[in-house]
Amino acid sequence: MKDIKSTYKKNGSTNVSPEPTSKKSGKRAPRRNIPGRLFLIVLFIFGLYVGFGYLVSIEPLRVETISLSGNNVIVAADITPVVKGYLKGYRFWPYRNDSIFVLQKKDIKEALFLKFKRIEGISIKKVGLKEVEVVVEEKEGQYLWCGEINSLGSEDTCYIIDANGSLFDVAPQVSGDAYFKIFGGQVDGESPIGSEVFSLEDFNKIIEIKDELDLHKLSPIALLLYDDGLIEFIKKTEDKNLYEGARIKFTLLVDYKEAIDNLLSALNSEPLKSEFAEKEGLLQYIDVRFDNRVYYKFK
Known part of the structure; x- marks a missing residue:
């Protein structure tokens, strides 16, 4: 049987209507199991994490x-006890703290700095797979703080001062x-260790003045630090009593460099130049606390 096509004329032309077609039936695409795949990925990563943790924590690596x-x-x-305290337990399970690969270097350093004020620097090195070497650099102290001024000559306990003016x-x-000894000032807390008797600025001033005195036959062996800013250097003496030497008086409240210049100028000018050369051992004090003036006295 022949197909019948409908035709009609419009404006003298013949149009042919399209042949009806049947709708094609398509297959549905399979749905992907995304949650299941994510679970497997997470499980795989967790397995790696746990497996590696056990691997780096085995006994030969502790x-x-x-x-x-x-x-x-x-x-x-x-x-040793401080370091061992950080080798106990787990950093995070199953990574043991005593594993050579999980070593808490930063935490160990902070604990050692906190406990031992004498330490200037620390480095922690791994030696093989079962040893840790702690390399320390200790502070060197050239100055001592020996308590209040009234303990001068009878000091029982002194404390070493570091380069920042702290007792360590x-x-x-x-x-x-x-040692150059300092008397006076106050410390905070029950234990002087870790305290500062004076500010870093004042400490640097004191040491600079001391160094200048060392260069000009006025080498001090001690310093008295008063609350009103007065400082007295005690000149080294051959007397049996170490603290019987002349006193060189400064103040931290004015320009100490100008005071040093005034002192050196006076020592190189008459009449102090000649008197000091002849009667150095009889010098009682030199006072440079006042602007452009130097007072002195011999016994």
Whole structure:
């Protein structure tokens, strides 16, 4: 049977209507299981995390030995317990703190700095797979703080001062003038260690004045620090009593550099120049606290 096509004329032309077609039936695309795949990925990553944690925490990779180097006063017996305290437990499960690969260097350094004020610098090195070496640099102190002024000559305990003017350790019992001693000032708290007797600015002024005095036959062995800003350097003497030497008086409230210039000018001018050369051992005091004036007295 022939297909019948409908035709009609319009404006003298013949149009042919399209042949009706049947709608094609299509297949539905399979739905992807996204949540399941994400779960497998997360499970795989977690497995790697746990597996690697157990791997780096096996016994052959655990720290057993702690060594100390660079020390002069601090001993290994004091350092070791602090370090071992950070080797216990887990950093985060299953990563053990005593694993050579999980070592908490930053935390150990902070704990050692906090406990030992004598330490200037620290580095922590891994030696093989089972040893940690703690390398310390200790502060060097040339000056001592020995308490209040009234303890002058009878000081029992002195403390070493670091380059920033802080007290960082008890000084060894040393007689004589091996150390420059400072008396006066106050400290905060029950223990002087870690305290500052004076500001860093004032401390630097004091040391600069001391260094100038050392260069001009006025080497001081001690300093008296008063509350009103007055400071008295005690000149080194051959007398049996170390603190019987002449007093050189300054104040921290005015320009100390100008005071030093005035002192040096007076020492190089008459009449003090000749008197000092002849009667140095009899000098009682030199006072440079006043503008452009130097007062002195001999016994």
